[in-house]
Amino acid sequence: xxxxxxxxxxxxxxxxGKVKALEKVNFHVGYQEIVGLVGDNGAGxxxxxxxxxxxxxxxxxxxxxxxRRVYFSSPKDARALGIETVYQDLALIEQMSIARNFxxxxxxxxxxxxxxxxxxxxxxxxxxxxxxxxxxxxLRSTEEEVRVLSGGERQAIAIGRTLHFGAKLLILxxxxxxxxxxxxxxxxxxxxxxxxxGLSVILISHNLYHVYPVADRIVVLxxxxxxxxLRKEETTIDEIVNMIAYGGIRV
Amino acid sequence: xxxxxxxxxxxxxxxxxxxxxRTLAARELGVLIALVVVLSTFSVLNRNFLTVDTFxxxxxxxxxxxxxxxxxxxxxxxxxxxxxxxxxxxxxxxxLALLTTNLGWSPFLAIPLVLGVATAIxxxxxxxxxxxxxxxxxxxxxxxxxxxxxxxxxxxxxPIHVLGSSRMLDLLGGMAVYQTVRISAxxxxxxxxxxxxxxxxxPYGNWTFATGGKPEAAxxxxxxxxxxxxxxxxxxxxxxxxxxxxxxxxxxxxxPVWGDGLPMETIAAAVIxxxxxxxxxxxxxxxxxxxxxxxxIRVGLIMVGAPSYWYTAFLGAVxxxxxxxxxxxxxxxxxxx
Numbered sequence: 001x002x003x004x005x006x007x008x009x010x011x012x013x014x015x016x017g018k019v020k021a022l023e024k025v026n027f028h029v030g031y032q033e034i035v036g037l038v039g040d041n042g043a044g045x046x047x048x049x050x051x052x053x054x055x056x057x058x059x060x061x062x063x064x065x066x067x068r069r070v071y072f073s074s075p076k077d078a079r080a081l082g083i084e085t086v087y088q089d090l091a092l093i094e095q096m097s098i099a100r101n102f103x104x105x106x107x108x109x110x111x112x113x114x115x116x117x118x119x120x121x122x123x124x125x126x127x128x129x130x131x132x133x134x135x136x137x138x139l140r141s142t143e144e145e146v147r148v149l150s151g152g153e154r155q156a157i158a159i160g161r162t163l164h165f166g167a168k169l170l171i172l173x174x175x176x177x178x179x180x181x182x183x184x185x186x187x188x189x190x191x192x193x194x195x196x197x198g199l200s201v202i203l204i205s206h207n208l209y210h211v212y213p214v215a216d217r218i219v220v221l222x223x224x225x226x227x228x229x230l231r232k233e234e235t236t237i238d239e240i241v242n243m244i245a246y247g248g249i250r251v
Numbered sequence: 252x253x254x255x256x257x258x259x260x261x262x263x264x265x266x267x268x269x270x271x272x273r274t275l276a277a278r279e280l281g282v283l284i285a286l287v288v289v290l291s292t293f294s295v296l297n298r299n300f301l302t303v304d305t306f307x308x309x310x311x312x313x314x315x316x317x318x319x320x321x322x323x324x325x326x327x328x329x330x331x332x333x334x335x336x337x338x339x340x341x342x343x344x345x346x347l348a349l350l351t352t353n354l355g356w357s358p359f360l361a362i363p364l365v366l367g368v369a370t371a372i373x374x375x376x377x378x379x380x381x382x383x384x385x386x387x388x389x390x391x392x393x394x395x396x397x398x399x400x401x402x403x404x405x406x407x408x409x410p411i412h413v414l415g416s417s418r419m420l421d422l423l424g425g426m427a428v429y430q431t432v433r434i435s436a437x438x439x440x441x442x443x444x445x446x447x448x449x450x451x452x453x454p455y456g457n458w459t460f461a462t463g464g465k466p467e468a469a470x471x472x473x474x475x476x477x478x479x480x481x482x483x484x485x486x487x488x489x490x491x492x493x494x495x496x497x498x499x500x501x502x503x504x505x506x507p508v509w510g511d512g513l514p515m516e517t518i519a520a521a522v523i524x525x526x527x528x529x530x531x532x533x534x535x536x537x538x539x540x541x542x543x544x545x546x547x548i549r550v551g552l553i554m555v556g557a558p559s560y561w562y563t564a565f566l567g568a569v570x571x572x573x574x575x576x577x578x579x580x581x582x583x584x585x586x587x588x
Binding site: 075076087090091092093094095096100103104105106107109115116117118 | 452453454456457458460461464465467468469471472473474527531532
């Protein structure tokens, strides 16, 4: 590697009881790169992500972020560096408005005397700006409750939120698993927009057909080992599908 | 033309939904309909119902329930219950009565101390619930009985009377401020405004909704879920104790059996007003309207000469109808998008 990666994990090993979830896995994501992380159930995708985001420490191996060795003792440490994860079930609260969700936990405050007031105007205008920046124009108002939104719109809010709060690495766990075809296309668009804005993205998915069009590089895990790490130009969809299905080594 | 369209897209203006849409989507719509129906029915049955005097009576009844119900609403939005509010209400009233009459304490010392005790009862509910992870419904079912028992044991089951009027009793709930409207209604107004403000206008309110709506998500975004719940348990305790003061002030005596129905009545007021039993949703205004609806039924039935037993039956019917209304209206709003 000529240049320093945004995040690099070397020789990561983790086991649960007798099961080796990961064995000496090397993994990196460059600046402004979208990496598709694929593999069958139980291949170790989630475990790898949880190690990169500080949920578990690795048993062996090292993690470097922007060239410096890092140790995460909790997800908070990873977030402080700009590693944000958007999980499948999304950290959105259905009964709350879009704007209130967007700023949850980091509400802008306007002091009136000794009273900390929510800066509602800033909340609604910033949320709208952020969502429009991602290319969402279908929302009627950011005061609407999240429960009336479609799956794709929810993804947009979750992605928009991480972008706004200065993430450097965005990790998306099965972002398209419950979406219609049209919505999937939109979400993939948001991911590309995030990259244009300078973010790096790890896209975890079962569905290679969703990952392939947007990924710059595809990493395949199988039973805790990395069996392929290929730039998109060097491979084809069929080759990777075979690898996932048969755990085959590339000839 | 094309360039203009592009320019318009760049302009960002926060929009609010139209007024009619906001009105229809308001969680309070169901209870508002219920209240109008109740008031109209009694006005038709008794001409004297729609007077300032009657309204004063309704507000007095509603205030004692409503002060406690505001705290319970806050706690329910955070996803927890407090069934011990009625016992806390009695303990606070009894303790204040004992300290100021039997022991001759100054109200300036006794009132803050007893409010502290009421808050501590709330905190204890929180500590047990959060520490052992049992449902607050069970924790507070236990503490409800425990504190009721303490109130009964301390007094031997007898009410404590204050002979003669006192400035303290007047200020807590006895004094009329306008015809039949008592000072407790003003205390309630103050509590309502403060808590409405806290819920809707501050980050803490946002955290309360998130804590009840989806705790894991809230935690992932850095909301201190446990601390929010504990604080809301404390606030529910504080307001339950304060509600006890207002009844003590109005009656000039305090009985250890009072506030018996309060746990269910506070939950009823909240639920009629659109607060979700599952947490994550609710409004202070809805609870206020819920308490006024309940008090209107009580006062109205007396005025039309129905035996007071009918109150409970009628209230039961209203609760179910109001909740059905709330749920249906909520669903309608979800489609309308």
